[in-house]
Amino acid sequence: MQNPDIMSPSLRLVLCLLVVGSLPPVIRADSFAFGGPGFTWFQASGLATPNHIWVAGDYWDQSFTPSLSQENEFDFHLVYNDNSLAQTLNMEVLVNGSFLGDFSISPRQSSSDLSFGAMFTGPTFDVRLEALNTIPSGQNSVSLDASGLSTAAITIIPEPCSTVLLGAGLAGLAGTIRGRFRK
Amino acid sequence: MAVLLKRTLGLACLVCLLAQAMNASTFYVDVNSTNSTQPFLGWSTAATNIQDAIGVANAGDLVLVNDGIYSTGGGPVNNSGVTNRVAVNKPVTVQSVNGPAMTVIEGDGGTRCVYLADGATLTGFTLTKGTAFFAPWLFYGYDNNNYGGGVWCESISATVSNCVISGNYAFDSGGGVYGGTLYNCSLSNNALGPSGLGGGGAIFSTLNNCTLTGNNANGADGGGGAAYSTLNNCTLTNNACMFPAGGAYFCTLNQCRLTGNVCAEFGGGAAYSTLNDCALTGNLSGEFGGGAAYSTLNNCTLTGNYTDGPGGGGGAASCTLNNCIVCDNNASDNPNFDDYSTLNYCCAIPLPTNGVGNITNVLLFVDEANGNLRLQSNSPCINAGNNVYAPPGPDLDGNPRIAGGTVDIGAYEFQNPASVISYAWLQQYGEPTDGSADYADLDGTGMNNWQKWLAGLNPTNPASILAVLTPVAANKPPGLVVTWESVDTRTYFLQRSTNLAAQPAFFTIQTNIVGQAGTTSFTDTNAIGSGPFFYRVGVGR
Numbered sequence: 001m002q003n004p005d006i007m008s009p010s011l012r013l014v015l016c017l018l019v020v021g022s023l024p025p026v027i028r029a030d031s032f033a034f035g036g037p038g039f040t041w042f043q044a045s046g047l048a049t050p051n052h053i054w055v056a057g058d059y060w061d062q063s064f065t066p067s068l069s070q071e072n073e074f075d076f077h078l079v080y081n082d083n084s085l086a087q088t089l090n091m092e093v094l095v096n097g098s099f100l101g102d103f104s105i106s107p108r109q110s111s112s113d114l115s116f117g118a119m120f121t122g123p124t125f126d127v128r129l130e131a132l133n134t135i136p137s138g139q140n141s142v143s144l145d146a147s148g149l150s151t152a153a154i155t156i157i158p159e160p161c162s163t164v165l166l167g168a169g170l171a172g173l174a175g176t177i178r179g180r181f182r183k
Numbered sequence: 184m185a186v187l188l189k190r191t192l193g194l195a196c197l198v199c200l201l202a203q204a205m206n207a208s209t210f211y212v213d214v215n216s217t218n219s220t221q222p223f224l225g226w227s228t229a230a231t232n233i234q235d236a237i238g239v240a241n242a243g244d245l246v247l248v249n250d251g252i253y254s255t256g257g258g259p260v261n262n263s264g265v266t267n268r269v270a271v272n273k274p275v276t277v278q279s280v281n282g283p284a285m286t287v288i289e290g291d292g293g294t295r296c297v298y299l300a301d302g303a304t305l306t307g308f309t310l311t312k313g314t315a316f317f318a319p320w321l322f323y324g325y326d327n328n329n330y331g332g333g334v335w336c337e338s339i340s341a342t343v344s345n346c347v348i349s350g351n352y353a354f355d356s357g358g359g360v361y362g363g364t365l366y367n368c369s370l371s372n373n374a375l376g377p378s379g380l381g382g383g384g385a386i387f388s389t390l391n392n393c394t395l396t397g398n399n400a401n402g403a404d405g406g407g408g409a410a411y412s413t414l415n416n417c418t419l420t421n422n423a424c425m426f427p428a429g430g431a432y433f434c435t436l437n438q439c440r441l442t443g444n445v446c447a448e449f450g451g452g453a454a455y456s457t458l459n460d461c462a463l464t465g466n467l468s469g470e471f472g473g474g475a476a477y478s479t480l481n482n483c484t485l486t487g488n489y490t491d492g493p494g495g496g497g498g499a500a501s502c503t504l505n506n507c508i509v510c511d512n513n514a515s516d517n518p519n520f521d522d523y524s525t526l527n528y529c530c531a532i533p534l535p536t537n538g539v540g541n542i543t544n545v546l547l548f549v550d551e552a553n554g555n556l557r558l559q560s561n562s563p564c565i566n567a568g569n570n571v572y573a574p575p576g577p578d579l580d581g582n583p584r585i586a587g588g589t590v591d592i593g594a595y596e597f598q599n600p601a602s603v604i605s606y607a608w609l610q611q612y613g614e615p616t617d618g619s620a621d622y623a624d625l626d627g628t629g630m631n632n633w634q635k636w637l638a639g640l641n642p643t644n645p646a647s648i649l650a651v652l653t654p655v656a657a658n659k660p661p662g663l664v665v666t667w668e669s670v671d672t673r674t675y676f677l678q679r680s681t682n683l684a685a686q687p688a689f690f691t692i693q694t695n696i697v698g699q700a701g702t703t704s705f706t707d708t709n710a711i712g713s714g715p716f717f718y719r720v721g722v723g724r
Contacts, residue, residue, distance in 0.1 A: 046238055047258045049272050049300045049337065054262040084261070084327070138264030138317060138328070 029155040030066035035146035038063040051143040052082065054089065059130040060144045066154045069122040073155035074100060076114040078129070079145040083109055086139035090132040095120045102132070105142050125154060207243045210236040214251035232256030233269045233277060233288070242302070246277045254289040260298045264317030264328040267298040267335075274302030283309040283347040290314055290332070296351065297334040299341035299363060306344045310334055313351040316376070329355035330386075333373060336363030339389055343368055355379035356410070357386035358398060364389045370398060377402040381432050382410035383422060393417045400424040405454060406432030407444060414439050421445070427476065428454035429466060436461050438579050449500060450476035451488060458483050459574035460584070462556055462594045468492065471521060472500030473512060481574050482584070484508040484556045484594040496521030504529050505572035508564060508593040510546055528569040530592045530607075539672050540569055542607045557595040561616055563607035564592035565600050604636045612642050638722045639670035651718055652702070662708040667720045669703040674723040677705050679716055689719060
């Protein structure tokens with residue numbers, strides 16, 4: 001494999017095709033803020049002020065459209081601008097309706113930094129942060145800042161096998177080019 | 184083309200605004216409605232409780248409420264423990280048809296009257312019997328369960344106008360009101376529990392043209408009437424607290440009247456506050472500072488206040504007072520002000536020794552016995568203050584704070600002074616206050632009365648002049664020592680010229696030189712060489 005002279009033309013062709021097949025070749029992150037037209041919030045009681053949740057099924061939801069249609073790394077910085085919870089609120093993260101991960105919001109906690117890895121296909125990624133339990137009556141609520149402080153970074157990171165395939169493909173491509181020059 | 188584009192854009196904006204205004208809906212509420220039908224878009228289908236109408240309203244809408252007592256409906260906002268009779272959880276306006284005398288929102292032992300979210304407005308209601316009291320033994324951090332018995336506002340962007348807020352209770356803070364901006368409201372007989380932050384009437388609020396009467400902070404930190412608030416043109420009467428500040432605690436008060444407020448500790452009228460253009464009368468404290476304690480007062484009048492404690496200062500204790508009248512207060516020791524207070528340009532009895540520019544004269548109020556503390560036309564307080572300490576707003580009557588060029592002492596400005604000179608100064612030298620002697624040179628010194636008053640000199644003494652003595656050369660540091668006759672109630676600036684024919688001839692070389700009694704000197708270290716050097720001295724205040 002180290003000597004391109006011993007690489008048959010058909011093998012070179014297969015390896016070159018691997019280059020195409022293993023794209024994208026670079027880490028690419030897109031950053032977004034929660035808020036604006038793509039942000040929605042649901043609270044079941046009808047007696048909440050904006051962005052406050054406390055009942056199982058309440059959620060914050062935001063649609064993101066990054067530059068790539070496949071992403072496998074989701075990082076969130078969530079800021080809670082009114083956390084008066086007296087008990088912990090358990091949450092899950094859904095992307096396009098599928099489970100990505102879970103986290104919890106403790107009393108007086110002002111922010112969360114979360115990182116999840118799973119491949120999802122776009123082009124639009126609907127991220128929903130949904131409550132899993134109900135805080136008892138009188139023990140208050142939590143609201144998510146949707147004015148730009150809460151952010152999401154959506155990233156594609158090449159997986160190890162993709163990287164190997166890419167390397168093999170590049171080797172094949174190099175062999176092909178080198179072989180032509182020798183001729 | 185650009186003009187056309189601008190006009191088109193302007194028209195488009197106007198159309199958008201009109202369209203937005205036209206999109207606002209009105210929802211109707213009538214407690215006696217017999218055909219309550221959503222979406223409550225007319226009187227014939229009006230909701231019977233306010234909360235139902237708010238439920239279908241959107242931001243910017245109006246909820247119009249007919250006469251009646253509204254004592255049902257509502258709920259807890261954001262899962263708090265206290266139920267609100269009316270929870271205005273979106274930026275809508277809730278307004279009565281016929282005002283607070285006809286339209287009442289009632290809470291109960293576990294229900295606050297009203298919650299207002301950011302941008303929400305409440306107009307024309309009586310709020311009574313509200314209670315904010317829930318699980319006081321637990322502390323949830325940001326806990327609104329024990330704040331604002333009458334109304335709890337999310338922030339000062341929530342507005343309450345033309346409301347009567349009476350007979351409400353909060354366990355911790357703001358018996359009547361927590362937060363919000365209030366206009367033309369009456370807060371009376373609201374109360375707090377045995378502990379808490381304070382503000383029997385209101386806390387963390389901005390109050391404009393409001394009256395606060397008979398509110399009680401009980402065992403809270405302070406502020407029977409208000410705490411941590413800004414009050415403009417308000418009246419605080421007969422409020423009480425077991426600790427400091429019967430009237431106002433950590434507040435800023437502009438053009439306010441504080442009367443008959445009582446506390447067991449200090450600052451019967453106010454404590455830890457800033458007061459501008461206010462009148463404090465008949466307030467009472469148990470320890471010291473019957474009118475005010477630990478406060479800064481500018482252009483205020485303190486009279487008839489009383490303290491019962493050994494600390495003294497029936498009018499003021501541990502305060503800084505500027506341009507204030509402090510007289511006819513009462514205490515067993517230091518009836519008007521205590522030894523820890525500083526007074527500048529005040530009229531007080533006895534003549535203060537801490538501070539400058541004070542006078543002690545017969546005050547000449549229009550009718551002190553009946554509470555008219557405006558100045559008579561010959562009051563010595565006219566033009567006797569210092570403009571540096573004059574608050575920026577109007578006086579207590581809403582008139583211009585400075586009339587005749589120099590601010591008066593006290594809360595009320597005499598609007599048409601005949602003289603531009605301090606009346607106290609004129610009267611001191613037996614001069615008329617009708618303006619006839621303002622520019623007379625009584626002693627032939629070349630300085631008229633107005634100039635001598637500005638310079639703090641004696642108009643009847645030819646030797647009392649503002650004159651520069653012959654400069655003396657100095658070696659360490661090198662230069663010229665300039666000396667002039669001076670008084671200790673003025674500051675001076677010094678100017679120098681090296682060529683009297685130049686334009687301008689003089690340049691200021693030093694400002695804000697504090698005057699000394701007798702003479703004052705300044706060493707001009709830049710006056711080196713043969714000169715010539717010419718000097719002149721000016722008076723600041």
